Amino acid sequence: MSRSILAVVGGAVATEAALRDYASYSFEAYVTEFGKKYSQLDFEQRKVLFEEKLGRIQQHNTEFEQGKHSWFAAVNDLTDLTSSEFATRRSTFPYSPSNHPIVLLDSTKSNPKSIDWREKNVVTPVKNQHSCGSCWAFSAAETVESAYAIATGKLLELAPQTYVNCVKNPHHCGGDGGCKGATMELAFNLTRDTGIALEKDLPYRGFDEQCSPYKAAVKVTGYVKNPVNDAIALETAVATKGPQAITVAAEPWMTYGGGVFTGCSKGLFSLMGTGSELDHGVQLVGYTQDYWIVRNSWGPGWGENGYIRLSRAADKETFTDKNPSAGVACLPYPKAQTVGGECGILFDTTYPTGATMGVSSIVV
Numbered sequence: 001m002s003r004s005i006l007a008v009v010g011g012a013v014a015t016e017a018a019l020r021d022y023a024s025y026s027f028e029a030y031v032t033e034f035g036k037k038y039s040q041l042d043f044e045q046r047k048v049l050f051e052e053k054l055g056r057i058q059q060h061n062t063e064f065e066q067g068k069h070s071w072f073a074a075v076n077d078l079t080d081l082t083s084s085e086f087a088t089r090r091s092t093f094p095y096s097p098s099n100h101p102i103v104l105l106d107s108t109k110s111n112p113k114s115i116d117w118r119e120k121n122v123v124t125p126v127k128n129q130h131s132c133g134s135c136w137a138f139s140a141a142e143t144v145e146s147a148y149a150i151a152t153g154k155l156l157e158l159a160p161q162t163y164v165n166c167v168k169n170p171h172h173c174g175g176d177g178g179c180k181g182a183t184m185e186l187a188f189n190l191t192r193d194t195g196i197a198l199e200k201d202l203p204y205r206g207f208d209e210q211c212s213p214y215k216a217a218v219k220v221t222g223y224v225k226n227p228v229n230d231a232i233a234l235e236t237a238v239a240t241k242g243p244q245a246i247t248v249a250a251e252p253w254m255t256y257g258g259g260v261f262t263g264c265s266k267g268l269f270s271l272m273g274t275g276s277e278l279d280h281g282v283q284l285v286g287y288t289q290d291y292w293i294v295r296n297s298w299g300p301g302w303g304e305n306g307y308i309r310l311s312r313a314a315d316k317e318t319f320t321d322k323n324p325s326a327g328v329a330c331l332p333y334p335k336a337q338t339v340g341g342e343c344g345i346l347f348d349t350t351y352p353t354g355a356t357m358g359v360s361s362i363v364v
Contacts (some may be wrong), residue, residue, distance in 0.1 A: 017258025017304045019065075021070045022058055025136040034077050046080040055256050064259070070311065073189040074257025076302050081254075088133045089298060090180075090250050090280035110328075111239040116286035116293060122149035122242065123285050124157050126306030128299035130206040134178035137163035137246045138297040139281035140187030140352075144196060144245040146283075148218045148355040156217060159202040163187040165213035166216060168195070178208040184281050186350050188223035195219040195358040216358025226349045229340030231315035234349050237286055243285045247348035248294070248310075249321075249339070250280035256303050260291045264343035265314040276319035278344050287312070292345060309340050318343065 027047045030036070031226055038046055064072040078086060089169040124145050129138055137160035149155040167186050169177035190196070193215025202214055226244070227233040237244055252263040252275045264275030288291035289308040300306040321337045323342065340346035 011178070014159070017072075017074075019243075020074065022054060022061075022075065023039075024297065025054065026034075026139040026290060026364075027074065030075060030079065034061045034069045036080065043081050049082065050080045050133075052134060053255060060255075064362060069259070071259030071261045071263065071309075072257045073255040074303075076255070076257075077299065077303070078254050086194050086251070087279070088131050090127065090133065090135055105233065105236045105314075108190055111235050114286070114288040115239055117146060117238075118245050118293075119284055121155055121310050122146045123283075123295065126295060126300045127160075127204070127297055129160075129297045132164070132206045132208075133181045134160055134164050134179055135297050136182050137161075138186050139283050140156070140191070141196060142283045142295065142297075143184070143243055143245040143350075144218055144220060144355060146190055146285075147220070147241075147352050152357070154191060155273075158213075158218060159197040159199045159204065160206045161202045161209070162196045162214060163190060163219055164205075165202075165209045166190060171205070179206075184350060185223060186289060187355040188220060188245075188350070191218070191220045191232045191352065192222050219356055219358050220352040221354030222351045226308070226351075228348075229252040229318060229338065229346045231312070231341060231346055234284075234346055237349065237351060238284060238287055241351050243283050243295075243351075245350050245352075246282055246284045246294070246345055247278045248282055248343045248345050249273070249275055249277050250343065251277065253280075253286075253296070253303075253308060254342070258304050260311045262311045262313065262342065265311075265319065266315065275342055276321050276339055278321060280340060284349070294345075310345055312342070314342045315340070317341070317347070 020191055027050050030050055031038075036046070036216065054075065057075060058070065060073045063069055078089070122145075124142065124190045127137055140163060141160040145156060145158050163182070164178050167177060167182050167190050169182050169186060196218055197214040198217040201217070224241075226237050234244065249264055253261070256263070282297065283295040284292055285295050285307075291311055294306060294310055296302060296306055296310050298306070318338045318340045321339050337347075
């Protein structure tokens with residue numbers, strides 16, 4: 001049995017996801033479907049991991065069909081990962097709010113009730129960061145792509161590998177740099193100083209490489225931070241400026257299959273953590289009155305064609321991140337921090353400014 005879930009944005013069908021029946025689904029079927037290859041020892045260990053998660057998925061989906069949840073779970077390419085392996089698919093942390101001016105945009109009229117920038121040809125196809133902790137680089141590159149497309153009418157595919165290779169992170173802001181994590185703000189700073197290359201000129205590798213000279217395709221003048229934990233301010237930024245680079249608590253997203261997600265604030269579907277520990281950089285591409293439309297970097301086979309809809313029911317709620325050593329940029333770390341909205345979506349949100357064409361080869 002399967003059931004389709006349609007997300008309607010501005011009168012158009014934006015996403016479609018099917019609830020699958022996993023009653024007879026086996027690990028062997030999973031290996032075939034996702035092209036997995038293991039040693040014999042690894043096969044048995046992965047099977048245990050898979051079957052434990054499959055049990056959770058089936059239980060959650062039974063409750064979904066009973067009307068207890070607004071989203072359903074699904075098997076995907078991540079279902080055989082350990083918690084530590086899954087953590088490498090996130091690995092980014094936001095700057096402390098005091099590190100950069102915060103700008104409250106003036107809204108001279110009411111924001112539209114919904115907006116989806118995918119419908120305006122300013123969002124490139126969903127990518128896959130694989131096992132490199134480069135989500136921050138994808139979030140930044142995607143948001144620069146959108147800003148440049150809005151400014152010029154030309155949608156380019158830019159190279160996250162530019163940031164993985166060349167963003168310097170001496171203060172270990174958001175991690176140790178490259179595939180070990182950094183921040184979108186650091187990436188925007190590099191784009192201001194030396195620009196970002198085209199994807200075709202600097203293809204994504206999924207691992208750290210030496211920073212070498214590259215041709216800048218796009219540069220920016222800087223970036224803006226939106227007010228912390230302010231849903232209307234974020235909505236205004238999306239409506240008036242375009243897609244945003246955001247930081248979220250994505251550990252509970254592992255088995256998301258479709259629907260409006262509430263797994264951080266209510267009915268946590270998580271292997272560990274609280275659902276409020278910020279750890280993942282993604283792109284916000286739109287909203288309705290009921291949910292935020294978020295683009296992930298775990299491939300189009302995850303979630304709703306690579307996207308997740310985060311409930312706005314928690315827009316006025318705040319949650320405590322008890323692990324801020326993994327949630328603020330640099331020392332000294334506070335003992336806790338307050339994050340707002342579903343999965344902390346409202347805490348760290350930014351967008352680049354002044355996107356223009358790069359004009360020279362940059363030596364870095």
